[in-house]
Amino acid sequence: MLRMSTLFLRTLRDDPADAEVASHRLLVRAGYVRRIAAGIYSWLPLGYITLRNIERVIREEMDGAGFQEVHFPALLPVDAYEQTNRVAEYGPNLFKLKDRKGGDYLLAPTHEEMFTLMVKSEYSSYKDLPLSIYQIQTKYRDEARPRSGIIRGREFVMKDSYSFDLTDEGLDESYNKHRDAYIKTFDRLGMRYNIVKAMSGAMGGSRSEEFLAPCPTGEDTYVLCEKCGYAANVEAMVTIVPEVGTKVIPALQVIDTPNTPTIDSLVTVLNERFGGGYTGADTLKNVLLVADKKNIAVLVPGDREVDIKRLQANLPGVEDIRLFEDADFAKNPGLVKGYVGPQDAKKFGLTVYADPRIALGTGWISGANKKDCHAINVVNGRDFEVDAYIESAEVRAGDACPDCGTPVVIDRAIEIGHIFQLGRKYAEALNLTVLDSDGKSRVVTMGSYGIGVSRAVAAIAEQTHDGIGLCWPAEIAPAKVHIVATGKDENPFNVAENIAVELEKLGLSVMLDDRRDASPGVKFKDAELIGIPIIVVVGKALAEGNVEVRIRRTGERLDVRLADAAGEIAKLIS
RNA sequence: CGGGGCGUAGCGUAGUGGCUAGCGCGCCUGCUUUGGGAGCAGGAGACCGGAGGUUCGAAUCCUCUCGCCCCGACCA
Known part of the structure; x- marks a missing residue:
């Protein structure tokens, strides 16, 4: 029994000045947590009970699905993380430290390596598979900008599971088991959530879904089709390729369009000249970027921006993307800022990526690569060539659902879980193999499944609080x-x-x-x-x-x- | 890392060169009160983030520095 007369608790009458989002404000005011440093919090009795209640639900569901709990150190030597190139991948986000002898250590941001190495050291036969093991551990990431209190900290509690299978079919099965266990878990936690298609990102692998808790303070944006249930992170949203008309488009023609460096100014001039009817969507926006030191052009309809996050997510392997700067234009005098067109891309050594809306055979108004000039009737496939079609334009509410065509809605959410098929990246890097029934050595395929445990405390608080305080679902409340x-x-x-x-x-x-x-x-x-x-x-x-x-x-x-x-x-x- | 804001008692804050740094909440003592953050009286608690400087005099002005929050970049 918790007795208020002796409970280690002090509630605050005023909102703490450094807290903005509801979960942060209320968890501090109600005496659940206290800030120690940016993104680092202490858990007081009420908060710790709540956190452990969430852990209990997760354990029950994981154990119920036949997964086994293990526990790795948070403090690890860097070796394994160097073998998998994670030290470079994480870069400054990794908390690194040295022991007294000068040995290099890190505070683990995630534990793929440890799980892989552990299985490697214990198992060597296909008969031992499938296997799924998990842990609940404190993770460390030296985030460039911790924010929103508990939602995005530099120290946080995470449940991470890994599955090990011999075959792709086995991996699918393990993935589905985790997916089912997650559904049960989040249902019990009393959360509203959507399961959303996601990019597997730099980790590689095929299937990837996120569990997103809708909430205005969330950092993730996703689309949802209210008719057919299609849901995707904006990065993974698929654009329908438009039907191309059969009408023959006249030859490309360059026209004078003085002072039209922006889409808006161009549309105004076009409408003055041709008696109206033009919108930004008729024009082709040519955005120039530098991707890992290579110049690329990204073509999107003029009424849309390039979403650099989406672009990057769809350009696997590219680490650094930035917009052209004045210095880049200076180095490429043929590319005229505000009047760029894809017609001469080859000449300029540009790789051309296009949004699927820029379909083969479609005609556009684009820059003429000459100051104050645009080209009309610029046809894809006739007047320019696209090297690859990739999702790169911003996603908007009302865009067509790729499955059923219905306009989608857009919402924000907190990512509380992520499941994805890792495939063989870590197993290969760390040489995790087993002998199959023919006695041949085979690389194991893996899945990775995370739940943000401490983040779930905040996400639930965000979803359930009201004007006067927190409001927990019974399953996780510090008392019933x-x-x-x-x-x-x-x-x-x-x-x-x-x-x-x-x-x-x-x-x-x-x-x-x-x-x-x-x-x-x-x-x-x-x-x-x-x-x-x-x-x-x-x-x-x-x-x-x-x-x-x-x-x-x-x-x-x-x-x-x-x-x-x-x-x-x-x-x-x- | 870029932009913006802020550091004064446990929390929220006032104080733009002047004398003992003010107030509310919380805390302690006493009395009263007990269905919506009680009242009265008394009290404790502040290296004014830190260092250096300007000045007769600095919370206040200058320089540097550390920390925190927000937006962006970044984010298994």
Whole structure:
């Protein structure tokens, strides 16, 4: 039983000045966490209980699916991470340190290497597979910018699992088992979430899905088709290739378009000259970028921006992308800022990437590679060539769903889980092989499955809080019932104590506000801030032989006969 | 790393060269109060982020530095 009279807790009346998002503000105010440094937090009793409740649910579901828990050190020698090139990949995001002998260590940002090496050192036969093991561990990433309190820290708790299979079919099966276990887990945690197609990113691999908890403070943007259920991270959103008309487009013609370095100014001039009807979508935007020191052109419809994140996600292997700067234009005098067209790309040594909307045979208005001049009737395949079609244009609400064509909606979310098929990258790098039934050595294929445990505390707080405080789902609340005793004589305190004991006998955890020196108002405010789902007030209603039961989420209040209070409360929870 | 903002008691804050750094919450003591963050009285608590400088005098001005928050870049 948690007794408020002795609980290590101090709630704050004012919002902390350094907290912006709701979860951060309320978790600090309600005494769940305290900041130690940027992105590094201490967990106080209420917060730690909540965190462990989430861990418990995760463990139950992982164990239930037949996965086994292990525990690796957070402090590791760098060797293995060098073999897989992770030290370079993580770069400054890696917390590095030296031991007294000068040996290089790191605080692990993730543990693929350890899992792989562990399996390698223990197993060597296909008969040992499939295998899925997991851990719940503190991870360290020296983020360039920690933000939003617990949501994005430099130290955080993560559950990570890895599956090991001989075949691709086996990997699919392991992946699906994890997917099912995640669905059960997040359902129990009382979260709203979408399972969304994602890019597997630099890790390689094929299938990849994210579990996203919709919430305005989230950092991820995703699209959702409300008709067919298609959901994808914007990076993974697929664009429908438009039908190309059969009309013959006249020959390319260069026209004078003075002072039209922007799409808007160009459209204005076109409409003046040709009597209207032109929009940005008729023009071709040629965005020049430098990708790992190579010049590239990205073609998108003029009414859209290039989404550099999407572009990068769809250009695997490219590490650094930036827009052309004045210095780059100076080095390439044929490329006229504001008047670039793809017609002479070869001549300029540009690799041309195009949004799928720039389909073969479509005609456009583009820059003429000459100051104050544009070209009309510029046809893809006739007047210019595209080296590759890739998703690179910004995604907008209302874009067509690739599965059913319905306009999609766009929403923001917090990434709380990510499952993906790693394939053989780590197994190859670390030489994890087993003998198959023919006695031949085969590289194992792996899957990787993460849940942000500490982040889930914040995500749930974001999704469930209201104007007066936190509001936990029963499964993870620091207690199931919060009993408030009010009044100045002994009786309500004794009654509250008795109900608490009875509830605990029924298996329900209880927080008891047995403070003698706090006024009722303070106790109510604290109870609402702390966010335990059922609040029982023992006080005035005693005169009629009742206690008052309040549902935190709905604000609903009902009187319950004292005699069967515990039983009634227990019913409310189940 | 670029842009912006901020560092004064546990928390929220006032204080733009002047004398003992002010207020609210919280904390301690006493009395009163007890269904919506109680009242009165008394009290403790601040190297004004740090270093250096200007000045008769610096929380206040200057330089450097450290930290924190927000936007962007970045982010298994």
